[in-house]
Amino acid sequence: MLRLYLFGAPRLEVNGKAMAMRRSKALALLAYLGVTKQPHERDTLLGLLWPEFDAASARNNLRRELSILRSTLGDQVLITQGQQIAWNPQPAFWLDVAEFQAQLAASRSLQPNSEPWAAALTAAVALAGEEFLAGFSLPESSGFDDWQFFQREELRQHLSEALEALSGWHQERAEYSSGSAFARRWLALDPLHEPARRMLMELYARSGQTTAALRCYEEGVALLEAELGAAPDDATTALNTAIKARRLAPAPPESPLSSAAAPARSSLDEAPLPLTSFIGRHAELQDLIAQLCDPNCRLLSVVGPGGIGKTRLALEVTARLGTSCTAGAVFVALQGASSPIHIPGAIARALDLTLSGDGDPWNRLAHLLRERELMLVLDNFEHVSDGAPWLAALLHAAPKLKLLVTSREALKLQEEWLYPLGGLGLPDAESDFEAGNTDAVQLFVARARQNRRNFSPADDYDQIARICHMVGGMPLAIELAAAWIATLSCAEIAAAIAHNLTFLETSMRNLPARHRSVMVVFDQTWAQLDRDVQRVLMRLSMLPGGFTSEAAAAIAGATPALLARLLDQALLRRDSGGRYRFHELIRQYAARHLQNSGEFASEVWESCGRYYGQFLAGLHELYERGEDRRAIVMLEVERDNFRSAWPAILAQTADEPLRELLQGVQAFYLVRGPYQEGLDLLGVAETKLRAAGAEFAAQRVLAHVLTNIGFIHIRVARSAKQPPALKRAARFSRHWACRLRRETAPIHRLGRGLLRLFRAITMPPIAMPSSCAYAAKPTG
Numbered sequence: 001m002l003r004l005y006l007f008g009a010p011r012l013e014v015n016g017k018a019m020a021m022r023r024s025k026a027l028a029l030l031a032y033l034g035v036t037k038q039p040h041e042r043d044t045l046l047g048l049l050w051p052e053f054d055a056a057s058a059r060n061n062l063r064r065e066l067s068i069l070r071s072t073l074g075d076q077v078l079i080t081q082g083q084q085i086a087w088n089p090q091p092a093f094w095l096d097v098a099e100f101q102a103q104l105a106a107s108r109s110l111q112p113n114s115e116p117w118a119a120a121l122t123a124a125v126a127l128a129g130e131e132f133l134a135g136f137s138l139p140e141s142s143g144f145d146d147w148q149f150f151q152r153e154e155l156r157q158h159l160s161e162a163l164e165a166l167s168g169w170h171q172e173r174a175e176y177s178s179g180s181a182f183a184r185r186w187l188a189l190d191p192l193h194e195p196a197r198r199m200l201m202e203l204y205a206r207s208g209q210t211t212a213a214l215r216c217y218e219e220g221v222a223l224l225e226a227e228l229g230a231a232p233d234d235a236t237t238a239l240n241t242a243i244k245a246r247r248l249a250p251a252p253p254e255s256p257l258s259s260a261a262a263p264a265r266s267s268l269d270e271a272p273l274p275l276t277s278f279i280g281r282h283a284e285l286q287d288l289i290a291q292l293c294d295p296n297c298r299l300l301s302v303v304g305p306g307g308i309g310k311t312r313l314a315l316e317v318t319a320r321l322g323t324s325c326t327a328g329a330v331f332v333a334l335q336g337a338s339s340p341i342h343i344p345g346a347i348a349r350a351l352d353l354t355l356s357g358d359g360d361p362w363n364r365l366a367h368l369l370r371e372r373e374l375m376l377v378l379d380n381f382e383h384v385s386d387g388a389p390w391l392a393a394l395l396h397a398a399p400k401l402k403l404l405v406t407s408r409e410a411l412k413l414q415e416e417w418l419y420p421l422g423g424l425g426l427p428d429a430e431s432d433f434e435a436g437n438t439d440a441v442q443l444f445v446a447r448a449r450q451n452r453r454n455f456s457p458a459d460d461y462d463q464i465a466r467i468c469h470m471v472g473g474m475p476l477a478i479e480l481a482a483a484w485i486a487t488l489s490c491a492e493i494a495a496a497i498a499h500n501l502t503f504l505e506t507s508m509r510n511l512p513a514r515h516r517s518v519m520v521v522f523d524q525t526w527a528q529l530d531r532d533v534q535r536v537l538m539r540l541s542m543l544p545g546g547f548t549s550e551a552a553a554a555i556a557g558a559t560p561a562l563l564a565r566l567l568d569q570a571l572l573r574r575d576s577g578g579r580y581r582f583h584e585l586i587r588q589y590a591a592r593h594l595q596n597s598g599e600f601a602s603e604v605w606e607s608c609g610r611y612y613g614q615f616l617a618g619l620h621e622l623y624e625r626g627e628d629r630r631a632i633v634m635l636e637v638e639r640d641n642f643r644s645a646w647p648a649i650l651a652q653t654a655d656e657p658l659r660e661l662l663q664g665v666q667a668f669y670l671v672r673g674p675y676q677e678g679l680d681l682l683g684v685a686e687t688k689l690r691a692a693g694a695e696f697a698a699q700r701v702l703a704h705v706l707t708n709i710g711f712i713h714i715r716v717a718r719s720a721k722q723p724p725a726l727k728r729a730a731r732f733s734r735h736w737a738c739r740l741r742r743e744t745a746p747i748h749r750l751g752r753g754l755l756r757l758f759r760a761i762t763m764p765p766i767a768m769p770s771s772c773a774y775a776a777k778p779t780g
Contacts, residue, residue, distance in 0.1 A: 008130030135442025280439025307476030340387025423473025545640030609648025
C-alpha cells in the first residue's frame with residue numbers, strides 16, 4: 001500500500017516503509033494531483049511547474065518526472081488519458097489530506113454534537129498534526145507556490161473550525177480536560193485569535209486550573225502588545241477578571257477515596273502552551289509512542305542536553321497518544337523544584353489532590369495513585385535527580401501508573417527505558433541536498449518566515465545547511481539563529497555563529513529565561529560538573545570527528561566508567577558503530593573553555609598531536625603491505641580529527657616518520673579528496689619544513705612533500721587545468737637530485753611510493769562506511 005503524507009514535511013511510505021523522494025518537482029506533481037482529486041491537462045501542469053521553460057523543454061521535464069514516479073511507485077498510482085493526468089483514487093493509494101477531508105465530510109452528514117460526529121472530527125484533527133507541506137516550496141514555480149499557500153490556508157481554516165467544535169463539545173459535556181487539549185491546538189494555529197484563547201482560559205478555569213487560565217491570559221497580553229501594539233478584547237479581559245474572582249465554578253473536586261473510579265485526565269493540564277508549530281521528529285514520535293504503548297514500558301526517560309527539544313517532543317507525543325495507550329496524562333513542571341521532597345507536592349497540585357495528614361508525602365501520594373490509570377509527564381527531572389528511587393517505589397505502589405520523564409541525565413533505574421534525544425535531522429552534505437528534505441532545515445525556514453514573511457530560502461540552502469550543521473541540529477539554537485533573519489542574511493548569521501556562540505540569544509519576553517540563550521543553557525550544565533569531568537570534556541573537545549574509547553583514554557585520560565557517566569548525562573552519545581560523539585555546540589562550548597585555560601590547552605595539543613601522529617604513522621605498515629583500501633577507510637573515519645590536530649602532529653613528528661606519515665595522507669586525498677584540502681594540509685607541512693632551515697633531513701622530507709603536492713596537482717590539472725603549480729616541485733627536485741641520489745634507501749622508498757600512488761590514482765572508488773563524513777562524495 002502506498003501512503004502519501006502531506007501534513008508536515010512531505011513523505012512517502014510503501015508497505016509501511018519510508019521511501020525517499022529526492023525530486024522536488026515529482027513530489028509537487030504527486031501532491032497537486034492527489035489533493036485536487038481531478039484530472040488536469042498536461043499544459044496546465046507545464047505552466048504550474050515549469051513556467052520559465054519553453055513548451056518543448058517543459059514537456060520533456062514533465063515526461064521525465066512522470067517516468068520517475070512510475071518507476072518508483074508503479075504504473076497504477078497515476079492515470080493518464082490522452083492529454084489528461086489524474087491521481088488514482090483507489091483504496092491502495094492513501095493520502096492524509098484526502099482522509100482529513102473525508103472525515104470532515106462524514107461529520108457534516110452526521111447529527112451535530114453526537115458521539116459519531118465528534119469521533120469523525122477527532123479522527124480528522126488527528127491527521128492534521130502539522131502544517132500542510134511544511135518546509136516545502138518551489139520558488140521558481142510561482143503558480144505552485146500560490147496554490148500551496150491557499151491550500152494551506154484552507155486546510156488551516158477547516159482544522160480551526162473542527163478544533164473549535166470539539167473544544168465546545170467537550171465543554172458542554174463538562175469534559176474540561178479533554179476540551180482544553182483541543183483548545184490548545186486551536187489557539188496554536190493563531191496565538192492572536194482571542195476566541196480560542198478565551199475558550200482555553202474558560203476550560204482551564206472550569207477544570208480548577210486557575211493558575212493555567214491566568215497564565216494563558218498573560219501570555220495573550222504579551223503577544224498582542226508585541227505583535228500588534230494592542231490590548232485584549234473587553235470580553236477576554238472580563239473573563240480574566242471573573243477567573244481571578246473565582247466566579248467560574250470549577251468541576252466538583254475529586255475525592256481521594258473515589259480516585260479509582262474517577263476518569264483520569266486526558267490532556268496535559270498545566271503544560272506550557274506551544275505557540276509555534278511542531279516540525280519534524282517523525283521517527284522519534286513513532287518510536288516513543290510505540291514504547292509508551294508497550295505494557296512493559298512504565299518509565300520512559302527522554303534524555304538530552306538543554307535546548308534539544310525534550311519538553312516539546314514529550315508534549316507532542318502525549319497529545320498524539322490521546323487515550324490509545326493510557327487513560328490520560330498530566331504534565332508536571334519540575335524546573336522550580338530543588339529537592340526530591342518537592343516532587344509529591346508538584347504532582348498532587350497538577351492532579352488537584354491534597355496530601356493531607358502526617359507522614360511521608362511520597363507514601364501519601366502512592367496511596368492516592370494506587371488504582372489510578374494515568375501517565376505523568378515529569379519535565380526537567382534533572383533538577384531533582386536524587387528523587388529517582390522514589391519514582392521506582394511509586395511505580396511499584398501504583399501498578400497502573402506510567403511515567404514519561406524528560407531529563408538532562410539518565411535516572412539509572414532498572415525500570416527505566418532510555419531514549420537519548422539528539423538534534424534534528426541534517427542534510428547529508430552542506431552543498432548537496434534537496435530543499436526542505438530535513439527536519440533542521442524545515443525548522444529554520446519555518447521560524448525565519450515568522451520573522452520575515454517573504455523569506456525565500458531558494459538561494460540560501462547552502463548557508464542554512466551550514467547553520468544547521470554548526471549547531472548540530474539543536475532546535476533551540478536553530479530557532480535563535482532564524483530569529484535574526486529580519487536583520488541579517490543567512491551567510492551573515494552563519495558567520496556570526498562561527499565567530500561567537502553568544503550570538504545565539506534572544507530578547508523575546510515570553511521565552512523562559514533558561515531558553516533565551518544557548519550559552520545560558522550550557523553554563524547551567526557546566527556549573528553542575530566537577531572539575532575532573534570538565535577537564536576531560538575540554539580535552540575531548542579537540543576531537544570534532546568523534547572518538548574511540550582508546551583515543552579518549554590516550555588524549556583525555558577518560559576511563560570507561562567516566563565515558564558511561566557522560567553518556568548518562570547526555571553530554572556524549574554513542575553511534576551504532578560504537579564511536580563516541582559530542583553534540584557540536586557542546587563541543588564548541590568545551591573547546592572555548594579549553595582555549596581560555598592557558599598552559600592546559602598546550603598540554604592537550606601535545607597529547608593530541610602525539611596520538612594522531614602515531615596513528616597516522618601506524619598506517620604506513622598497511623600501505624607497505626598493499627592494504628591501501630583499509631588504510632584509507634581508517635583515515636576517513638578520523639579525517640576531522642587529524643585535520644584539526646595537524647599543526648600539533650607536525651610539531652611532534654620529524655624525519656623519516658614524518659615522510660611516511662605525509663605519504664599516507666597524500667595517498668588518502670588522491671583517492672578520497674577533496675584535493676584542495678589535501679593541498680592545504682601539505683602546504684602547512686611545507687611551510688614547517690622550510691622554516692627548519694638547511695638541515696638535510698628536513699630538506700629531504702621537503703622534497704617528498706613537494707613531490708606529493710605535485711602528484712595532487714596532476715590530478716587537479718585533469719579537471720581544473722592548473723598544472724603550473726608543478727614547476728616549484730620540479731625545480732626543487734632538480735636542485736636536490738644529486739644529494740638524493742646518494743641516499744639510496746630513501747630513493748628506493750620513494751620509487752615504491754610512486755608506484756603505490758599510481759595504483760591509488762587508478763583504483764576504483766571505495767565503498768565507505770555510512771558513518772564516514774565524506775562517504776557520499778568520492779572525488780575532490
